Amino acid sequence: MKSFPITLSLDVSEQILNEYIQGIGWDDLQYVTFLKFHQDSLEFHLIFNRVMASGEVIDLNCLGAKSQQYDVLQKSLINIIKKEVRSDALSLS
Numbered sequence: 001m002k003s004f005p006i007t008l009s010l011d012v013s014e015q016i017l018n019e020y021i022q023g024i025g026w027d028d029l030q031y032v033t034f035l036k037f038h039q040d041s042l043e044f045h046l047i048f049n050r051v052m053a054s055g056e057v058i059d060l061n062c063l064g065a066k067s068q069q070y071d072v073l074q075k076s077l078i079n080i081i082k083k084e085v086r087s088d089a090l091s092l093s
């Protein structure tokens with residue numbers, strides 16, 4: 001992710017990732033996230049537990065980023081940017 005119109009704090013990054021994880025429907029899985037902040041971009045890696053709470057295992061064929069997941073990530077980012085812009089506008093008035 002590059003060239004953001006908002007400051008990428010840890011809180012904002014967590015909001016983007018939480019919305020993305022909910023968007024792909026894996027919010028019921030355990031996961032760990034590694035974040036790396038660069039001057040003008042954010043790099044993140046997500047590692048999910050393939051075992052669901054019910055004990056079922058996610059098939060390996062379901063794994064791997066597809067265009068739909070990138071679309072969800074883009075939507076998550078846009079939603080966070082809109083929230084931040086609205087918040088900034090309210091604080092200026």
